[in-house]
Amino acid sequence: MATTTLKILREINDRTQEEIANVLGISQNTYSRLERNPKNLTSEQAQKLADFYNVNIADLLTEGTPSITFNDTKVENNAYVGSIENDNHISASAAENATLKDEIAYLRKQNEELLKMINTRLNG
Incomplete structure (x- = not known):
């Protein structure tokens, strides 16, 4: 139909x-x-x-x-x-995604360092 x-x-x-x-x-x-x-x-x-x-x-x-x-x-x-608008939106989204991925990687590294500090204080 x-x-x-x-x-x-x-x-x-x-x-x-x-x-x-x-x-x-x-x-x-x-x-x-x-x-x-x-x-x-x-x-x-x-x-x-x-x-x-x-x-x-x-x-x-x-x-x-x-x-x-x-x-x-x-x-x-x-x-x-x-349209060009959609292409621009996709480009902006891709840039935002890259920024967020970088921030996640930074926060994961920071969490690892904090866990090491906690373990050192508890065991030290």
């Missing part, structure tokens, strides 16, 4: 079916059915969803794989196209 644009938009925006159902003023079960078969959306529901997700109604109702752009990241034909 193909994933609908409605489901993709909901998941990209980290929303539950219940949250979107509340936006539309319908039950979660009714929204679930709409997500599986978006052709049953009323024009009012389509407009509410387009406004909520900040997309064009035509894009919302297009059949097939959607092309959705957000921040500098694009999801197209189920393939992820990364």
Whole structure:
């Protein structure tokens, strides 16, 4: 079964079916059915969803794989196209990880030295 644009938009925006159902003023079960078969959306529901997700109604109702752009990241034909922002975030995370590894190594060495000092005092 193909994933609908409605489901993709909901998941990209980290929303539950219940949250979107509340936006539309319908039950979660009714929204679930709409997500599986978006052709049953009323024009009012389509407009509410387009406004909520900040997309064009035509894009919302297009059949097939959607092309959705957000921040500098694009999801197209189920393939992820990364952005410079993500690369910078990865680089920053890698630098932070290296710093934390160095700190762990330093603390381990310090713990060993403290244990030696304790053993010396207890045995000495």
